[in-house]
Amino acid sequence: MIEAHIQKLRARDHLSREEEEAIRGLVGSVIEVPADKTLVRHGEQLNQSLLLVSGWLARAKDLPSGQRQIAELHVAGDFADLHAFTLKYLDHDVISVTRAEIAIVAHERLTELTERFPHLTRLYWFMTNIDAAIQREWTLSLGRRTAIARMAHLICELNTRLAIVGLVQDNSFEFPLTQVEFGECLGLTSVHVNRTLQELRRRNLIELQNRRVKIFDLEALKSVAQFDDAYLYLDKRGR
Amino acid sequence: MIEAHIQKLRARDHLSREEEEAIRGLVGSVIEVPADKTLVRHGEQLNQSLLLVSGWLARAKDLPSGQRQIAELHVAGDFADLHAFTLKYLDHDVISVTRAEIAIVAHERLTELTERFPHLTRLYWFMTNIDAAIQREWTLSLGRRTAIARMAHLICELNTRLAIVGLVQDNSFEFPLTQVEFGECLGLTSVHVNRTLQELRRRNLIELQNRRVKIFDLEALKSVAQFDDAYLYLDKRGR
DNA sequence: GCAGGAAGCTAACATGGATCAGTTCTCGTG
């Protein structure tokens, strides 16, 4: 059920058997939601967080004009709104990009967990800080990278994050975003997403077909993106 | 010494006398650094965090090409790298924008504090999540706002954050960034910063002279910026 | 197997902001 989540944690730190059990004990009910639903609305008071079991979610911020910026994408194993545990309400929405299975974790359970396991407290604090690091990298992309580098960078990021939870085979993974949604991540219009995608294709770096990305030349793609995975903190230093 | 920091916390939650004492006990030495120094280098192993007493710091991310994006600005009362407590090393640099006084807090002290005060643990976790929310708002700015809205937004943000720690008088506050640095925050060139600043001036919204911003019409400025301070979490819900 | 809608794609044209190449201002220093 939450194997992907355990894998994601294990990529960053050691877990004792007891800790793993405690984490599995967090999950209350598991629900299934359709694509394109707003699961959490900004400002709404929250007493639970969403642990994504399968499918994709996103953090979306909208401007009064209707323009949307996606601030982070979430895949299996991610807590989409763990930060709500301390924030109490969010400054963005959480939306489903695809149909998704979601394990509900009550904040009460998290309070108990954190009072029993200082180490897991630091570990989950750390996980919210990784989300912040990912958003910081997106900030750099939006501020300073060109459209093609930005797009290549996001694909490298997803490739790395999906590989951790076993969702990459042969440099290929499912990519369910429409070009409009892709643009909402990259700060681009769908027209320019289309053009940029074709340019990546033309350079024989990737292919995107039937909601699936295939990376032909990962090293070249990383170099276009100036991608360095350090910001994903894939090392076990003990937190 | 760390009054500003206490004020900033008090803007978000209640602190008991005992908790306040414990927080004051965090501070080791206090140092003074000149402007334009790299205080923390990305990747470097850390066992302390920097609590800013006076002056401005920034989180900077550089591209191999030498282009720089500033991801957040820090003013008196901010922990510039509290996230290093769990991250162990950073994915960005911390630089001084001005001469600054900095209180050094050893991570050992923080570990002790968090094991003694679960409430303060949640509070500091919360504070790192506010930093993330600020960065998310910058992401929205960079992705979807025009240059003038972005600039207006940042000024509104600073106005709000500086007011909390008592650094705003008569809608006016010290603003020590050069136009180049301002552009590094906004994802703009200094040329365009200059022009955009003139446009804000021309519309009688603000004035920037002698390293000082004066806001003439805060409501109009907020409306240009589409500014809503919800993302700064200025309410006391008990964390 | 056909209708309708969403997603993908395209071309022509518009524009916000970058780039380049300076000039002017300011202020600290000898």
Added chain:
DNA sequence: CACGAGAACTGATCCATGTTAGCTTCCTGC
């Protein structure tokens, strides 16, 4: 009190990306 350096400012030009307005393809439901 002149000089030098950094910061502020400017004009001309360019170009990456947006905008508009389609057309095409692919599903999905009936």
